[in-house]
Amino acid sequence: MGKKSKSSASAAEKPKKLGNKEYEEQLKKLTVELVKLQQWVVHKGLKVCIIFEGRDGAGKGGTIKAITERVSPRVFRTVALPAPTEREKSQLYVQRYISHLPAAGEVVIFDRSWYNRAGVERVMGFCTEEQADKFLAVTPLFERMMTESGIILLKYWLEVTPEEQARRLEDRINDGRKIWKLSPMDVKSFTRWDEYTRARDLMFASTDTPWAPWFVAHSEDKKRVRLNIIDHLLQHIPYKEVPREKVELPKRGKIGRYKSPDYPYRYVEDVY
Structure with missing residues (x-):
């Protein structure tokens, strides 16, 4: 028999979709570890920055929600910036992102980041090719400065197929709970798959560095990619469980001594 092609072998090895029960069980275990990480970040004053990039519909928002659902918003802070104002357009490009970088004891998650310039801005013509190339040239230096200042930087690219992207965007159109996720820019970008692929490849070639590497996650199965990314970030941020005393509720005082007024x-x- 001849060798199987890479694509057919991959299809044969593709795991079945993860069921809700198993997903919830695994997510609960990982969330316990995220809470431990949170306590360690505060205890040690760590500064963590996590970037999520990917095409529209790749699952960035759902992955971020899975990470942050059970942790403190005072420690895990999500940043999803709107389109720049006219004033921000006149500033140094990364200026509006710098103010959101983590201080000690914080984990900042960017739902899209300064890499907008390498992606949507380049593809949709919001910047020139020269501006995009200059951005890619200086970004490794900017990220080197971040990591040398003590910031733990993790960059994730969520990869989705054209078929799955189309299915998810159609779902947004037809589901009243998700229609807010669909922007006019998503619709305009939909016809430019190859242009986004080229922009992604140029971005990786310039900014996948030893001090700030890109990690790619296939997001066909939303549940699996969420679990895989949480597990991955836990492996890449050193932490220990912070010792704490056992907590016991004190005796409650007598109830009923105070009588509430008959308030409407x-x-x-x-x-x-």
Whole structure:
């Protein structure tokens, strides 16, 4: 028999979709570790910056939500900047991102980042090719400065197939809960798959460095990619469990000594 092609071998080895029960069980275990990481970050004053990039519909928002759902928003802070104002357009390009970088005891997660210039801005003509090339040339130096200042920088690219992207964008159109996720820019970008592929490849070639490497995650299965990325970041941020004393609730005082006045409360109606 002849050798299987790489694509057919990959298809044969593709794991089945993860069920909700198994997903929730694994996510619970990983979330316990995220809480330990959170306590360690605060305890040691670590500065962590996590970047999520990828095409529209690749699953960035859902992955970020899975990471942050059970941790403190005072420690894990998500940054998703809108389009720049006219004032911001006149500033140094990375200026509006710098103010959001982590201080001691913080984990900052960028839902899209300064790499907008290498992606959507380049492809949609919001900057010139020269500006995009200059950005790629200086970004490794900027990220070197970040890491040498003590910031732990993790950069994730979520990769999705054209078919799965189309399915997810159609889902946004038809699901009233998700329509807010679909922007006019998503629709315009949809026809430019190859242009985004070229922009991605140029970005990797210039900014995949030893001090700030890119990590690529296939996001066909949303549940699996969330678990895989959480596991990966836990492996790449050194942490230990912070010792703490066992907590016991104290005895509650006697209830009923105080009598509330007969106040006309406006109760929420029990519709459900």
